[in-house]
Amino acid sequence: GESVGLHLPTLSVQEGDNSIINCAYSNSASDYFIWYKQESGKGPQFIIDIRSNMDKRQGQRVTVLLNKTVKHLSLQIAATQPGDSAVYFCAENINSGNTPLVFGKGTRLSVIA
Amino acid sequence: KAGVTQTPRYLIKTRGQQVTLSCSPISGHRSVSWYQQTPGQGLQFLFEYFSETQRNKGNFPGRFSGRQFSNSRSEMNVSTLELGDSALYLCASSTGTAETQYFGPGTRLLVL
Numbered sequence: 354g355e356s357v358g359l360h361l362p363t364l365s366v367q368e369g370d371n372s373i374i375n376c377a378y379s380n381s382a383s384d385y386f387i388w389y390k391q392e393s394g395k396g397p398q399f400i401i402d403i404r405s406n407m408d409k410r411q412g413q414r415v416t417v418l419l420n421k422t423v424k425h426l427s428l429q430i431a432a433t434q435p436g437d438s439a440v441y442f443c444a445e446n447i448n449s450g451n452t453p454l455v456f457g458k459g460t461r462l463s464v465i466a
Numbered sequence: 467k468a469g470v471t472q473t474p475r476y477l478i479k480t481r482g483q484q485v486t487l488s489c490s491p492i493s494g495h496r497s498v499s500w501y502q503q504t505p506g507q508g509l510q511f512l513f514e515y516f517s518e519t520q521r522n523k524g525n526f527p528g529r530f531s532g533r534q535f536s537n538s539r540s541e542m543n544v545s546t547l548e549l550g551d552s553a554l555y556l557c558a559s560s561t562g563t564a565e566t567q568y569f570g571p572g573t574r575l576l577v578l
Binding site: 396 | 470499501511556558566567568571572
């Protein structure tokens with residue numbers, strides 16, 4: 354089975370609020386994680402990544418948190434906007450090897466205007 | 467830099483036919499990975515090519531095959547199409563296997 358999973362398949366958030374999308378991974382050897390956003394009819398778009406030597410990384414309006422103790426990854430979106438409505442995927446990899454990325458099932462984020 | 471491009475964007479085939487999809491990676495990227503995306507199964511890894519060699523392969527039947535050319539462009543082929551092959555086929559390129567992958571818009575295949 355997949356080693357990456359998501360706690361919530363759907364998430365509805367009021368415009369302007371913060372969103373938190375969670376992801377659990379089971380492979381303790383994974384050391385590279387990526388979040389992707391996929392809008393309807395488009396391919397997944399890279400949002401932010403983090404390596405296991407960090408526990409937090411910030412981008413523009415997004416923050417990724419990594420908790421290696423409980424093998425948990427989260428994506429925080431500040432001041433959620435209608436354009437953030439999409440499916441969000443987390444992916445993991447063992448950077449030291451040549452194994453492909455493993456993707457979770459995805460979480461659909463719906464922003465309520 | 468231009469992004470990953472895939473052709474065609476849409477395709478309709480009938481059962482038993484075969485299909486070839488094309489992917490042009492970002493300039494300088496040598497790794498190309500292919501995925502099948504369906505509502506029920508999510509993103510499933512098909513295979514990865516690096517410098518014209520298949521380096522990783524997912525759990526798909528032999529009807530699914532691919533190749534990569536010296537310019538890093540890649541093609542995937544599906545023979546003897548089945549209804550269940552209807553999906554969005556995504557190509558992603560990167561500088562290496564474990565690096566950030568950038569996706570193309572996908573080819574939507576419908577098998578009738």
